[in-house]
Amino acid sequence: MSPNAPRSGGGRGQRRPSRPAPRTGGRPAAAGAGGAGGTGRGGGRKGAAKRMTDQVAPAPQPPRRGPAPVKARTGVDVHDPEGVRLQKFLAAAGAGSRRACEEMITAGRVTVDDQVVTELGVRIDPTRQVVHVDGMRFSIDDDLAYIMVNKPKGVVSTMYDEEGRLNLADMVGPREERLFHVGRLDLDTEGLILLTNDGTLAHRLQHPSFGVKKTYLAEVRGPVKRDLGRNLRAGVELEDGPVAVDSFRLVDSKPGYALVEVVLHEGRKHVVRRLLEAEGYPVLKLVRVQMGPLVLGDLKPGKNRRLTRGEVQQLMAAAGL
Template sequence: MSPSAPRGGGGPRRSGGRGAAGGGRPSRGSAARPARSTGGGKPPRERRGAAKRMTDEIAPAPQPPRRGPGAGAPRGGQVHDPEGVRLQKVLAMAGAGSRRACEEMIAAGRVTVDGEVVTELGVRIDPRTQVVHVDGLRFAVDDDLVYIAVNKPKGVVSTMYDEQGRLNLADMVGPREERLFHVGRLDMDTEGLILLTNDGALAHRLQHPSYGVPKTYLAEVRGPVKRDLGKALREGVELEDGPVAVDSFRLVDSKPGYALVEVVLHEGRKHVVRRLLEAEGYPVLRLVRTQLGPIVLGDLKPGKNRRLTRGELQQLMAVAGL
């Protein structure tokens, strides 16, 4: 007898019963089978051609977990935010790739949110508060965060406002809606790279010496310099506020009466490079910061600024341990 046929050829079967047929209990494998979730309310589109090959090469696409009738939001542990934005859309907007490529990354288990691997396409997140990594690299998914590199000229004050009306960093970037603050300081006579951001967590790590983010300086001094200057600086120099050692030192150029040296260190004390070299008998004539972590000053002209690229920002977060 067909399960859908009325018993004994009688009248139509009553609806509204608990079971699938005649009010009985549902049979295994039929009505009791939980519906398969796709997260978006539509059946997943079958991957074909290049998209399928890319997924197969990365990892077998995991099957989304089954959920019974009445199940709520997609399973994303504690990371799912019903009021948030779909994870694949957030990644695409952050430059991780096309929407389809981001879906492939998620399905392959390459994406984490707040440290938890997410493989369902239905998961939503809050880009302003949650941390997203792809293949271990953090993606800046909050569009409200700003990261700017500035080439500070000599004579500019390393503040965003100066009561005396002197040129300051705010004059280098013009009026902005965000409340930016500088990562570290450069004294008025020091030129070069300084970062402006409203990302407090990143700024703290870049400035704190315990995170070991290196800073590179070019210093012009009276030459010639002694052969063992680099060794002395690497071993450490005693200053009035304690010993300081550089991470590396090299002679870049030398002419009669002139020398250009490069100093790399992760200290952030006031005038530390000037004081180090002067303590060894080489007062600084000109000082330029050329690099902060992976960010290079390059050909950015004095007084100009630029936004960090996505690649630079990922590298910066990596060295800061974010």
């Protein structure tokens, strides 16, 4: 071997390669799967729709908002040592799987009392602290009830009637909670009424300043003049002041009959009936089929059901909570 040839192997005089510097910080975060998105129930029914409630398409879901630009408050400690882990609370509230909720936290999408939280070890008290993900509030309160009722014709929109007539309490049966109805429907009007003991949400859903829209289907005698929608959107002067609808469309028309959809956020007494009658179209039948994102759907007259967590969250978002 030539004396100038490089040595191979691990000779004593050979210079060893330097070791890489040790890593600092905690363990790398586990790779998590993205949050699972819900899928809505599909499609139309076979044949022509026979009920008024079948004429309305399901409400469009509110668009997914990106991380809300929340200004963090300095010097605020939201951690409660006796509370529940934030990711566990979010998963129980329906925000996603535990792993997906952890990713939301580390991505800075979660706030507690307006404080951005990015640490997975934070514990909170859900009974006194307010949690948002991308600007949408999440909560768990077993004492709050949210029940949708399809009020039939002839039922009084009260929880008690001195004359002994059928009322909303008869639709849901005896309950421990004291429930309030959100909005009224007159004796001859059918459709969606929400019963709840959440006073804040009830107020916001009813007050016109929050702009939560209600959708009605009305049967009138046809044909309907072409400028009816334009007149209603421009505003109609009633005895208690002008009223303008948010939208109007002709759903169906046959000789001597028309089905129209009226959307508005006003809550005055008999407002839909009075609007259409003022334009020369007395209402033959009226059904409220939607309130904000909440849709009556296939719920039969006289029946009720509890809202899902997702429906409650959508109502809160529509009401600005």
